[in-house]
Amino acid sequence: MTQPINRQNSIRNDRTKARTSPVSMKWPTWQADRRSQLALGGLLILLAIGLTVAFCSYLLTGQADQSVLSNVTGAPLRESGTEMRNFLGILGAYIAHVFIFRWFGIAALGIPVILFLSGCKLVFNYEFLPLSRTTKAVLFYMTWISALAGYVVLATDSIGQGSVWCGGIGYEVNVWLYNLIGWGGIAIIGFALFVFLVFFYGITKLPSLSLPQRPVSASKPSYDNEEEDLEEDDEDDVKDFIDVKPATNGVQKPVPAPTPTVDTPEPLNGHETETKPEKVNGSGPPAKKPLTFTIADTTPIEPASEPSQPVAEAYAGPTDEVDEDALKLHGLYDPTLDLPRYQFPTIDLLTEYPENKKAQVSAEELEANKDRIVETLQNYGITIDSIKATIGPTVTLYEIIPAAGVRISKIKSLEDDIALSLAALGIRIIAPMPGQGTIGIEVPNKNREMVAMRSVMSTDKFTKSNFELPVVMGKTISNEIYVADLAKMPHLLMAGATGQGKSVGLNVLLTSLIYKKHPSQLKLILVDPKKVELTLFNKLERHFLAQLPDSDEPIITDTKKVVNTLNSLCIEMDNRYNLLKDAQCRNLKEYNAKFIQRRLNPEKGHKFLPYIVLVIDELADLMMTAGKEVEQPIARLAQLARAIGIHLVVATQRPSVNVITGLIKANFPARLSFKVTSKIDSRTILDTGGAEQLVGMGDMLFSSNSDIVRLQCPFVDTNEIEDICEFVGSQRGYDSAYNLPEFAGDDGGSVEEREVDLENRDPMFDEAARLVVNHQQGSTSLIQRRLKLGYNRAGRLIDQLEAAGIVGAFEGSKAREVLIHDISTLEEILKNMN
Ligand SMILES: Nc1ncnc2c1ncn2[C@@H]1O[C@H](COP(=O)(O)OP(=O)(O)OP(=O)(O)O)[C@@H](O)[C@H]1O
Numbered sequence: 126m127t128q129p130i131n132r133q134n135s136i137r138n139d140r141t142k143a144r145t146s147p148v149s150m151k152w153p154t155w156q157a158d159r160r161s162q163l164a165l166g167g168l169l170i171l172l173a174i175g176l177t178v179a180f181c182s183y184l185l186t187g188q189a190d191q192s193v194l195s196n197v198t199g200a201p202l203r204e205s206g207t208e209m210r211n212f213l214g215i216l217g218a219y220i221a222h223v224f225i226f227r228w229f230g231i232a233a234l235g236i237p238v239i240l241f242l243s244g245c246k247l248v249f250n251y252e253f254l255p256l257s258r259t260t261k262a263v264l265f266y267m268t269w270i271s272a273l274a275g276y277v278v279l280a281t282d283s284i285g286q287g288s289v290w291c292g293g294i295g296y297e298v299n300v301w302l303y304n305l306i307g308w309g310g311i312a313i314i315g316f317a318l319f320v321f322l323v324f325f326y327g328i329t330k331l332p333s334l335s336l337p338q339r340p341v342s343a344s345k346p347s348y349d350n351e352e353e354d355l356e357e358d359d360e361d362d363v364k365d366f367i368d369v370k371p372a373t374n375g376v377q378k379p380v381p382a383p384t385p386t387v388d389t390p391e392p393l394n395g396h397e398t399e400t401k402p403e404k405v406n407g408s409g410p411p412a413k414k415p416l417t418f419t420i421a422d423t424t425p426i427e428p429a430s431e432p433s434q435p436v437a438e439a440y441a442g443p444t445d446e447v448d449e450d451a452l453k454l455h456g457l458y459d460p461t462l463d464l465p466r467y468q469f470p471t472i473d474l475l476t477e478y479p480e481n482k483k484a485q486v487s488a489e490e491l492e493a494n495k496d497r498i499v500e501t502l503q504n505y506g507i508t509i510d511s512i513k514a515t516i517g518p519t520v521t522l523y524e525i526i527p528a529a530g531v532r533i534s535k536i537k538s539l540e541d542d543i544a545l546s547l548a549a550l551g552i553r554i555i556a557p558m559p560g561q562g563t564i565g566i567e568v569p570n571k572n573r574e575m576v577a578m579r580s581v582m583s584t585d586k587f588t589k590s591n592f593e594l595p596v597v598m599g600k601t602i603s604n605e606i607y608v609a610d611l612a613k614m615p616h617l618l619m620a621g622a623t624g625q626g627k628s629v630g631l632n633v634l635l636t637s638l639i640y641k642k643h644p645s646q647l648k649l650i651l652v653d654p655k656k657v658e659l660t661l662f663n664k665l666e667r668h669f670l671a672q673l674p675d676s677d678e679p680i681i682t683d684t685k686k687v688v689n690t691l692n693s694l695c696i697e698m699d700n701r702y703n704l705l706k707d708a709q710c711r712n713l714k715e716y717n718a719k720f721i722q723r724r725l726n727p728e729k730g731h732k733f734l735p736y737i738v739l740v741i742d743e744l745a746d747l748m749m750t751a752g753k754e755v756e757q758p759i760a761r762l763a764q765l766a767r768a769i770g771i772h773l774v775v776a777t778q779r780p781s782v783n784v785i786t787g788l789i790k791a792n793f794p795a796r797l798s799f800k801v802t803s804k805i806d807s808r809t810i811l812d813t814g815g816a817e818q819l820v821g822m823g824d825m826l827f828s829s830n831s832d833i834v835r836l837q838c839p840f841v842d843t844n845e846i847e848d849i850c851e852f853v854g855s856q857r858g859y860d861s862a863y864n865l866p867e868f869a870g871d872d873g874g875s876v877e878e879r880e881v882d883l884e885n886r887d888p889m890f891d892e893a894a895r896l897v898v899n900h901q902q903g904s905t906s907l908i909q910r911r912l913k914l915g916y917n918r919a920g921r922l923i924d925q926l927e928a929a930g931i932v933g934a935f936e937g938s939k940a941r942e943v944l945i946h947d948i949s950t951l952e953e954i955l956k957n958m959n
Pocket residue numbers: 575576621622623624625626627628629630778822823824837838839840841
């Protein structure tokens with residue numbers, strides 16, 4: 126029976142041939158033949174060594190040999206040869222004479238360098254330095270050094286001894302220049318060097334002059350693509366400087382909120398008693414000028430002291446060696462120069478609430494509560510040695526020291542009775558208070574304080590925090606601002622019944638990050654199955670958001686897309702691990718630090734890696750619709766992603782065990798709970814009761830490293846979020862959102878299934894093929910970046926390359942294998958295809 130021959134089979138056959146039998150496909154030209162390469166390469170290396178010896182020898186013995194050389198045609202070779210002093214005899218002397226004396230002078234030593242590099246490339250298939258670039262540079266410097274030396278020789282009238290320095294070319298050029306413009310030739314020589322440096326190294330800025338009156342603009346690099354609004358920007362810069370500078374050096378210090386304490390004059394029931402007074406919680410008059418967060422203020426990764434251009438491409442050395450040239454020329458790599466004029470959101474975008482929203486606990490209320498606590502305990506036969514109160518924003522903490530011999534468990538069991546006698550909801554007893562030697566009883570305040578986002582964001586604790594991903598969590602019972610590092614958590618699980626403050630909590634978290642991070646340092650993936658909560662953030666698309674390449678909505682709402690995004694994030698994680706492994710770094714911080722010091726080669730795929738924070742607003746919904754499909758990648762990311770800067774924040778209304786499964790819970794050490802409906806829910810999320818006793822509106826318990834703190838979450842309103850997003854979104858951003866790696870999911874499939882038509886190849890096909898073979902890296906993003914193509918076109922090209930047998934199949938997280946290993950084989954394939 127005849128096998129039906131279809132297109133797919135023929136493609137596959139072609140590919141197999143391409144992979145397995147290059148010789149049988151009739152493309153062994155002499156260049157492709159490895160033997161010829163070895164022979165030619167060896168010859169070039171030998172020539173390089175020979176020329177170096179001949180040239181060096183000529184520098185020592187050249188003068189003596191010159192007279193023999195000038196007569197060489199007249200005398201028999203045998204005689205002349207014996208008189209030669211050059212190590213490589215008459216041939217060495219002659220070639221050296223031509224290159225050094227007649228042409229380039231001492232700069233001719235560049236020739237063996239080029240020959241040596243070319244030979245190594247052929248023999249070892251390895252470029253110690255990029256060959257074509259180095260060749261161009263060497264040829265230029267040879268001519269230029271010759272010209273400069275020629276100028277000196279002419280000026281000092283020392284052609285007799287100096288001709289080996291400048292050679293014939295350098296001397297003649299200067300004679301010509303002298304006739305033309307006299308001694309002004311040096312200006313032309315200098316200018317030639319300047320032009321070469323500018324074009325060859327792509328210099329777009331010159332070392333800045335620090336003019337004292339213009340420090341801000343002086344520290345900004347000039348960019349080719351920033352011609353617009355220059356004058357306007359300059360004015361802004363001056364204004365910024367006036368506004369910013371004071372904030373930079375000392376963000377307006379709020380008067381520290383004193384812990385409100387007033388001792389009651391009379392001991393209570395014979396016991397020594399301390400109570401706290403009405404809160405004296407003022408943070409001084411509001412700053413007249415809005416506090417402005419600048420780059421200088423807020424970037425924890427120290428930026429280069431001199432602004433440096435983000436010239437990742439300038440790197441030429443192998444991994445782990447500092448690229449001294451790039452470092453000298455451009456300074457440390459500064460990722461924020463991607464968007465050099467980016468302005469951090471200012472504090473005045475946040476609403477300032479009047480003082481009367483502060484916690485109001487009257488002395489009578491304090492006394493009354495204290496009396497009732499003491500009384501209730503006495504009713505159960507418990508006497509106390511002392512009691513003191515600390516007024517927090519939401520609750521007041523009464524700390525008691527029981528008399529000797531009182532069992533702690535007895536006090537704890539009286540929780541409900543004390544609550545009853547105080548007629549208050551949300552009493553929580555902490556017995557014992559960790560590290561205090563006391564027992565704490567938290568009683569909600571009748572008039573609670575609203576902790577405004579602005580008041581916490583302007584504190585030193587936050588503005589001067591050098592955490593990697595600082596998140597302001599709220600105010601503690603003792604009115605301290607609690608700032609946590611999301612990078613250390615490293616993932617956060619958040620729960621809370623409906624209406625208790627989860628969405629506000631997520632907004633606070635995102636706002637903290639946006640205020641502290643430059644768009645080049647942080648990318649957010651926002652998943653919002655409820656479709657309304659996070660929509661405001663879509664204005665940040667071109668600054669802070671990351672998404673799948675073919676995605677049309679910046680905030681992910683569709684379950685299928687969530688699954689694809691999670692899987693794509695797993696690929697990103699694996700890619701990052703490979704980069705870290707290659708760079709021998711243990712975590713993202715080390716890796717980025719190394720990249721900033723230009724010790725990692727972008728040619729090898731290294732790049733500055735921003736933190737990625739994935740926020741899922743409602744996990745329950747996803748677990749119901751996609752179950753294992755979301756659970757597994759979340760668990761995998763939570764287990765592994767901490768070192769490579771991917772952090773998850775997952776919120777849910779329903780902290781039940783089928784949503785927060787054991788697998789998920791085990792990998793989220795940091796948990797945060799707003800008020801939940803039952804003790805069981807509280808146990809599910811925090812592994813202990815207590816969250817059911819909270820009083821709502823952002824009252825929360827935060828558990829990390831087995832410590833639990835009660836905090837009042839700051840309040841940030843939707844119109845504040847809107848203003849912040851508008852402020853950021855209206856600035857110049859990247860061309861598009863940050864692209865996550867492609868993940869085809871069920872819509873993908875093999876290239877055969879996707880019917881690639883090799884007859885209709887993309888016009889850039891040949892170029893793309895050369896690119897992947899040269900880099901030995903079958904990656905869509907490489908094609909996209911280097912050929913400046915859109916994602917879809919680069920994707921089609923990689924499919925066509927796969928169909929042509931140049932790269933292997935899609936292998937999930939790994940880069941595609943490149944099946945053709947040298948460029949000459951590829952050229953032969955391309956010739957046959959065309
Ligand atoms: N930190 C806070 N300070 C003061 N009030 C708050 C705070 N957090 C929430 N609230 C109040 O509670 C309301 C509900 O909060 P939020 O929308 O965050 O609840 P939620 O838990 O996200 O509810 P849902 O799950 O239904 O979306 C807010 O509109 C606000 O009035």
